[in-house]
Amino acid sequence: MTRHTIDDLLAIMARLRDPERGCPWDVQQDFASIAAYTIEEAYEVADAIDRRDWSDLRDELGDLLLQVVFHAQMAREQGLFDFADVAHAISAKMRRRHPHVFGDVRYADLGEQMRAWEDIKTAERAGKGESADDSALAGISAGLPEWKRALKLQQRAADTGFEWTDPQPVLAKLAEEVDEVRAEFANGADPARLEDEIGDVLFVMVNLARHAGVDFSQALRHANAKFERRFRYMEQLAAADGGAFGDRTLAEQQQLWQRAKTSERKP
Numbered sequence: 001m002t003r004h005t006i007d008d009l010l011a012i013m014a015r016l017r018d019p020e021r022g023c024p025w026d027v028q029q030d031f032a033s034i035a036a037y038t039i040e041e042a043y044e045v046a047d048a049i050d051r052r053d054w055s056d057l058r059d060e061l062g063d064l065l066l067q068v069v070f071h072a073q074m075a076r077e078q079g080l081f082d083f084a085d086v087a088h089a090i091s092a093k094m095r096r097r098h099p100h101v102f103g104d105v106r107y108a109d110l111g112e113q114m115r116a117w118e119d120i121k122t123a124e125r126a127g128k129g130e131s132a133d134d135s136a137l138a139g140i141s142a143g144l145p146e147w148k149r150a151l152k153l154q155q156r157a158a159d160t161g162f163e164w165t166d167p168q169p170v171l172a173k174l175a176e177e178v179d180e181v182r183a184e185f186a187n188g189a190d191p192a193r194l195e196d197e198i199g200d201v202l203f204v205m206v207n208l209a210r211h212a213g214v215d216f217s218q219a220l221r222h223a224n225a226k227f228e229r230r231f232r233y234m235e236q237l238a239a240a241d242g243g244a245f246g247d248r249t250l251a252e253q254q255q256l257w258q259r260a261k262t263s264e265r266k267p
Contacts, residue, residue, distance in 0.1 A: 009065070010083055013073045031074060038067040050221055096120065115159075136160050147216050150206040167211040174208060177201045230260040 016026040041064040048057040072083040097120050099105035100113065107113040125139055133139070136159060140152045157163065164170055177200045184193050209216040234256040238245035245253065 006083075009069055010073070013066070013069045017073050017077065026070075029070070029074070031071065034067065034070055034074075038064075038071070041067050046217070047221065050218060093124075096124075145217075147202070147206055150203050151210060151216065154207050154210055164211070167208060170204065170208045170211050174201065174204045177204050230257065230264070233260040233263065 013026075015021065016023045019027055041060065045057065045060045045064055048054075048060045068086065069083060072081070072086050076082040095102045097117060099116075100107055105116075107116060121139060136156050137153060140149060140156065142149070144152070177197065181194070181197045181201060184190065184197050187193075206216050209219060234253065235245045237256050237259055238248060245256070248256070
């Protein structure tokens with residue numbers, strides 16, 4: 001069996017994008033239309049890892065690689081860059097950011113290495129002619145998922161000493177923010193104010209996860225999976241008792257929810 005290579009994949013994408021012989025859907029795409037798929041594929045890679053499904057991980061990594069190839073092909077068509085330029089750029093970046101591996105630099109500990117990493121990134125931004133920004137928060141991408149950006153903002157702030165030393169003050173802050181959400185509902189639930197206050201709750205939740213050493217995204221994936229598992233089991237229970245889950249009263253649905261929870265606690 002012939003094993004395909006990255007060159008084969010590049011050729012496949014070039015053919016798919018061929019205006020005369022390619023796939024109409026692929027030909028119609030642009031950077032903006034493909035961006036959402038790129039993000040989706042990255043999350044599916046994380047999901048496969050979370051499920052420890054290594055065969056699926058192989059396939060999902062392929063799907064993610066296809067997204068890189070897709071973007072590179074569109075860029076090549078516009079004379080911007082090509083896949084070789086992408087590979088060169090990331091290779092050069094990795095060597096530049098790891099002078100302790102590819103050079104003679106030595107760091108005393110991981111903390112010193114991470115500080116040097118940020119210094120190198122700052123120098124890279126200056127080399128690109130980006131406007132000087134002396135803030136500790138400089139360079140945090142606005143394109144990150146908002147929970148991830150919140151985490152990076154908090155980590156950068158912590159590096160300056162702006163940090164609670166243990167989770168207890170974070171829990172107190174969370175309770176304070178939840179109380180403010182309650183107050184907004186009591187005062188008429190103004191949408192703009194609720195958005196602001198709920199945003200504060202979510203920001204503190206990211207901070208709490210950080211203090212606990214918990215990956216916020218993974219924790220939410222686990223919560224989603226747990227809810228889906230229990231909901232599907234409730235549907236099965238309702239069907240076994242006769243009738244659809246949606247036809248039950250809320251009180252009856254809540255009883256099924258308790259049964260679903262209890263079933264998970266059984267050895």
